[in-house]
Structures are given as C-alpha cells and as structure tokens.
Amino acid sequence: MNSYYEKFLATGEVKCIDEEIPFEIPQGWEWERVGNVFFVTKLAGFEYTKFFTKEALSASNPIPIVRAQNVRMGFFEENKNEAISEMLSNQLERSALNKKCLLMTFIGAGIGDTCIFPAERKNHLAPNVAKIEPLDDSISLDYAVFALMSPCGQRGVNAIKKSTAQPSLSMETIRKLLIPIPPLKEQKCISLKLSEALPLVEKYSKVQEEQNQLNVEIQYLLKKSILQEAIQGKLVPQIAEEGTAQELLEQIKFEKQKLVKEGRIKMFALNDSIIFRGDDNKYFEKIGKTITDITDEIPFEIPATWQWVRLDDICSYIQRGKSPKYSSIKKYPVIAQKCNQWAGFCIDKAQFIDPNSLPSYAEERLLQDGDLMWNSTGLGTLGRMAIYKSALNPYELAVADSHVTVIRPLKAYVLSQYLYYYFASDTVQSVIEDKSAGSTKQKELSTTTVKNYLVPIPPYREQQRIVEKIKTVTSIMRG
Incomplete structure (x- = not known):
C-alpha cells in the first residue's frame, strides 16, 4: 500500500504515519485528525459546579446540566436531577450548550462515549465532558458520531483505557484521533444507511442475547436432568x-x-x-x-x-x-x-x-x-x-x-x-x-x-x- 504522511504546518515537519492507519479507504476519502476538522474544548472545573443542585430544579425555568453519565455511546440522556437557575445560567454562558454538537466523555467509567447533543433546549456542560463542534459545513455530525463510535475512532481511547487504572483523555488526545472522512454527500448517505440498519442490528442482537440465555438455561436444565437420571440408575443400563x-x-x-x-x-x-x-x-x-x-x-x-x-x-x-x-x-x-x-x-x-x-x-x-x-x-x-x-x-x-x-x-x-x-x-x-x-x-x-x-x-x-x-x-x- 502507499504510505501515509502527516505534515505539521507550524514546523514544516513531515512524518510517516503508516502504523496509525488501520485500513485502506476509497479514493476521494481522506484520513483526518479530529482536531483538524473539529473544535474540541472542555470547561475548566471552576466554582460554578457547586451550584449544580437539586434545589435549582424548583426554580423557574431550571437549566439542566450535562454530566458524563448523560453521555451514552450513541445517544444523549437528559439530566432530570440536576439544574441551575436561569439567573445563574446567564452568568455562565461559557458552559452553555445552545446548538447541535458532539459530546465525548473524557474521564470516568464511560470514557470515550460519544453522542450528539440534540439542542432541543438549553443545557450547561459539566467539566468532565468535551464539546466537539465542526469547524465548517464539510462535516456531517450524524456521520461524525458514527465515525467516533466505531472501532477505528475508539482506537486511541482503548489505548488509554489499557494503559492506566483511572483513564482520562486529554483534549490533545481527542484532537489526535484519526477518522476517515468521505465527501459530504457520501457522509450523509452512510449515516442514513446506518440509522436504518443499526436499529435492526440492535433488535437482532437482543434476540440473539435472549437465544443465548435460553440456550444456557436449557443446558443447565438438561445437565440437571442428566445428573438426576444418572444417580437414579436411568442413564446407562445395568449389566x-x-x-x-x-x-x-x-x-x-x-x-x-x-x-x-x-x-x-x-x-x-x-x-x-x-x-x-x-x-x-x-x-x-x-x-x-x-x-x-x-x-x-x-x-x-x-x-x-x-x-x-x-x-x-x-x-x-x-x-x-x-x-x-x-x-x-x-x-x-x-x-x-x-x-x-x-x-x-x-x-x-x-x-x-x-x-x-x-x-x-x-x-x-x-x-x-x-x-x-x-x-x-x-x-x-x-x-x-x-x-x-x-x-x-x-x-x-x-x-x-x-x-x-x-x-x-x-x-x-x-x-x-x-x-x-x-x-x-x-x-x-x-x-x-x-x-x-x-x-x-x-x-x-x-x-x-x-x-x-x-x-x-x-x-x-x-x-x-x-x-x-x-x-x-x-x-x-x-x-
């Protein structure tokens, strides 16, 4: 295969990155670092976290908080237990989530979990979740979330998971993740097909899990039955x-x-x-x-x-x-x-x-x-x-x-x-x-x-x- 190189604009250095490329991609596609096509940021853990209280839920128009536990692999789960008041929200615009973007958990048990924030209503972002926004209109969020959820997108995450007992991703690590980028029209076609196929995969996966569990239970019952037959002299004939x-x-x-x-x-x-x-x-x-x-x-x-x-x-x-x-x-x-x-x-x-x-x-x-x-x-x-x-x-x-x-x-x-x-x-x-x-x-x-x-x-x-x-x-x- 032809070698892949990366050029660093700041220094002009060119480096071969063949060992980072997991597979060949079609003509017209490009390998890109996440940081080259997305703006990746996190919030500093400053004192506003102490205002994330249940009491704020009783305030008028409470603004929910997005924490790591709300970011699931592939879907967003709204936080209904923690919020801040609208008055405090207006003072913390830096952490506001107002538009559709990607979210990735970078610390904790769900490290690497990625989803799309739907922007159905305003939320505020906690310091343990990274916000990933496209730099321009050449990237489809629907495609990007599938790319980051894929084994390819998770390679760098898995390497961190294996290397430490308490893994965490730096923003630089997220920016260095490699994903394949097809043309925009193809991105939309791919995400559409995946959106249609994945629910069926999930459905059949659950059916398979149920089948596997049934097989285990049947084997357990059969083994019990066989042992019982054996100890009662019914498994083999008497000679x-x-x-x-x-x-x-x-x-x-x-x-x-x-x-x-x-x-x-x-x-x-x-x-x-x-x-x-x-x-x-x-x-x-x-x-x-x-x-x-x-x-x-x-x-x-x-x-x-x-x-x-x-x-x-x-x-x-x-x-x-x-x-x-x-x-x-x-x-x-x-x-x-x-x-x-x-x-x-x-x-x-x-x-x-x-x-x-x-x-x-x-x-x-x-x-x-x-x-x-x-x-x-x-x-x-x-x-x-x-x-x-x-x-x-x-x-x-x-x-x-x-x-x-x-x-x-x-x-x-x-x-x-x-x-x-x-x-x-x-x-x-x-x-x-x-x-x-x-x-x-x-x-x-x-x-x-x-x-x-x-x-x-x-x-x-x-x-x-x-x-x-x-x-x-x-x-x-x-x-």
Missing part, C-alpha cells in the same frame, strides 16, 4: 456381569479392615452400618443390633443391583481442613472455598501457609489426587464442590482450610467423579441449606452431617460407564 453394589461393599469392608490393621485409618472408621429394604418395601439401617426405619431419608428408588450407603462407609477420610497460619511465601497453597468452583478446581485463587507450620499438619491432611473438596460454610458458597488434581498444582503439596471438608473415597472401589456428580445433583444441592446448621448468614455443613450423607452406589464398572456417559453428553451440549 449383570458387572456384579452388584453389595459385593462391592463387602470388598470395601475388607479393605477398611486391612487399613485399620496397617494403622492407616482409625478403628472408629469401621462402621457396621447396613442399609436394606424390608419385605414391606421400607428401608432400614442396621447398626450393631439396632434397626432403624430410614424410609423418610431415602430420596428416590434405585436399581436392584445398587445399594444405599452412608458416605463415611466408602471413604478412608472425611475431615474439615484446619485454620492456617498464612504467609507471603508461595510454597504450600491452602485450598479455600473460592478455589472450588463448579467450573473446576482453581489453584490460582489460593493463599499459602507459613512453611514453618507444615509439621503441624498430619500426613492425612495433605490433599491427594481425587479428593473431593466440599465448601461447608456460608450462603452462596455452601455446597460447591471440586475434585483436587495435583496436575493443576505447580507446588509441592496443598492443604485445605477450615471451611472446606475433604472427602477421600476408597478410590479403587468408588470413583471420585461419580460422587462429584451425585453431590452436584439437584437431589443434594436443592436441600443443602436444610442439611446445614447455624444462623442464616453463617450456615455450616458439619463433618458429622457429611459423613452421614446417604449415597446411591452402583457396581464399580457401572460407575465408570455413568461418568463416561455424562462426560460425553455434556461435551455434546457444549457444542
């Missing part, structure tokens, strides 16, 4: 050759007895709870010689090859984390509730314990691959769960804080991912607050409650098929 959950529980009981003998778990971890269905179709739990009717606790029916079981009976460890002594030394991360999101486990949100406090953590408190981390405190966070994955932890190890319950299933028999899907289901999440204790603002899911949670367990191979099926279906849903 006789895969055995029964009863046989699996016998293996788990044997494994736990072995772990007790090896000193790897405590004797109290052995639980002789047996849940069975009576001839009257009621559910009972036998602990020692005591048999209790627990039919009211059973949320739904499960296949004959499945078994209801207390969570503690299929885990080697269930315990809250401990309150950490924090440190700025980034060596041993602490998994807090904010690390556990439904989108997954995020180590980036973790703080760190004092390395000197690590010896106070028993080995069992160090998180292991596949541990479930269940948020157990506070509304809004209560019940969220994630699976710990060491591959996502670039540090040597990790521990949990006191608001997170660590659930460590016997992973050779029970899949962490299957338990995750169960605890993410509506069966658990819809009553999580009812299961918790404490004040409204500080609900707590006690360790005892967690250990006593009823879980529907299928045979191990069926657990695998359920997890595979959920992953496949949700992957298809995501597109």
Whole structure:
C-alpha cells in the first residue's frame, strides 16, 4: 500500500504515519485528525459546579446540566436531577450548550462515549465532558458520531483505557484521533444507511442475547436432568456381569479392615452400618443390633443391583481442613472455598501457609489426587464442590482450610467423579441449606452431617460407564 504522511504546518515537519492507519479507504476519502476538522474544548472545573443542585430544579425555568453519565455511546440522556437557575445560567454562558454538537466523555467509567447533543433546549456542560463542534459545513455530525463510535475512532481511547487504572483523555488526545472522512454527500448517505440498519442490528442482537440465555438455561436444565437420571440408575443400563453394589461393599469392608490393621485409618472408621429394604418395601439401617426405619431419608428408588450407603462407609477420610497460619511465601497453597468452583478446581485463587507450620499438619491432611473438596460454610458458597488434581498444582503439596471438608473415597472401589456428580445433583444441592446448621448468614455443613450423607452406589464398572456417559453428553451440549 502507499504510505501515509502527516505534515505539521507550524514546523514544516513531515512524518510517516503508516502504523496509525488501520485500513485502506476509497479514493476521494481522506484520513483526518479530529482536531483538524473539529473544535474540541472542555470547561475548566471552576466554582460554578457547586451550584449544580437539586434545589435549582424548583426554580423557574431550571437549566439542566450535562454530566458524563448523560453521555451514552450513541445517544444523549437528559439530566432530570440536576439544574441551575436561569439567573445563574446567564452568568455562565461559557458552559452553555445552545446548538447541535458532539459530546465525548473524557474521564470516568464511560470514557470515550460519544453522542450528539440534540439542542432541543438549553443545557450547561459539566467539566468532565468535551464539546466537539465542526469547524465548517464539510462535516456531517450524524456521520461524525458514527465515525467516533466505531472501532477505528475508539482506537486511541482503548489505548488509554489499557494503559492506566483511572483513564482520562486529554483534549490533545481527542484532537489526535484519526477518522476517515468521505465527501459530504457520501457522509450523509452512510449515516442514513446506518440509522436504518443499526436499529435492526440492535433488535437482532437482543434476540440473539435472549437465544443465548435460553440456550444456557436449557443446558443447565438438561445437565440437571442428566445428573438426576444418572444417580437414579436411568442413564446407562445395568449389566449383570458387572456384579452388584453389595459385593462391592463387602470388598470395601475388607479393605477398611486391612487399613485399620496397617494403622492407616482409625478403628472408629469401621462402621457396621447396613442399609436394606424390608419385605414391606421400607428401608432400614442396621447398626450393631439396632434397626432403624430410614424410609423418610431415602430420596428416590434405585436399581436392584445398587445399594444405599452412608458416605463415611466408602471413604478412608472425611475431615474439615484446619485454620492456617498464612504467609507471603508461595510454597504450600491452602485450598479455600473460592478455589472450588463448579467450573473446576482453581489453584490460582489460593493463599499459602507459613512453611514453618507444615509439621503441624498430619500426613492425612495433605490433599491427594481425587479428593473431593466440599465448601461447608456460608450462603452462596455452601455446597460447591471440586475434585483436587495435583496436575493443576505447580507446588509441592496443598492443604485445605477450615471451611472446606475433604472427602477421600476408597478410590479403587468408588470413583471420585461419580460422587462429584451425585453431590452436584439437584437431589443434594436443592436441600443443602436444610442439611446445614447455624444462623442464616453463617450456615455450616458439619463433618458429622457429611459423613452421614446417604449415597446411591452402583457396581464399580457401572460407575465408570455413568461418568463416561455424562462426560460425553455434556461435551455434546457444549457444542
């Protein structure tokens, strides 16, 4: 492409500006600095701002004030809450807006927002809005506002936004903005076509937003439905050759007895709870010689090859984390509730314990691959769960804080991912607050409650098929 140059009349200097030119323009168009075709000005922030009061609204013929919040991208919103009296207005003619012009916010959240002031009635301009007026009749305001609202017109604004936490535009920055200028007749044709097209774009944009929201809601409902089908044994068929959950529980009981003998778990971890269905179709739990009717606790029916079981009976460890002594030394991360999101486990949100406090953590408190981390405190966070994955932890190890319950299933028999899907289901999440204790603002899911949670367990191979099926279906849903 041919190079573009800019000549500075004051010095005669000529400079190549190719890197500022975003695209080629048709023959007959010109690239221009805003300051070459517009008069750009702002008002000094002098004392008249103290007269912008609500009391002035009660005065006869109050004159509205134009502030940054009244300048929206593409449209002007009249200020109905602040005004000055007509008498004061007559003393402040420098800030008066009497004719049609462009306005641009140059400070605050709406920096760069541009609109046309319609001049339907007199207003006064506050010091945080720039007034942009054409130097002659060769520029159409209707075209100019579209040009300044475009990605091209906003390039300089966006550069300022990215460079500082509290961005503001100087008048010189606004004057240096580059916009393409076609002949006046073409400007009017372009603005007319845009005026016709943009309302349709806005209309279809809203329709698309509604469609996107509907898709999100449908996906959410479908996922809930899929999880519910899965945990009730309806997502995949039962296969006789895969055995029964009863046989699996016998293996788990044997494994736990072995772990007790090896000193790897405590004797109290052995639980002789047996849940069975009576001839009257009621559910009972036998602990020692005591048999209790627990039919009211059973949320739904499960296949004959499945078994209801207390969570503690299929885990080697269930315990809250401990309150950490924090440190700025980034060596041993602490998994807090904010690390556990439904989108997954995020180590980036973790703080760190004092390395000197690590010896106070028993080995069992160090998180292991596949541990479930269940948020157990506070509304809004209560019940969220994630699976710990060491591959996502670039540090040597990790521990949990006191608001997170660590659930460590016997992973050779029970899949962490299957338990995750169960605890993410509506069966658990819809009553999580009812299961918790404490004040409204500080609900707590006690360790005892967690250990006593009823879980529907299928045979191990069926657990695998359920997890595979959920992953496949949700992957298809995501597109």
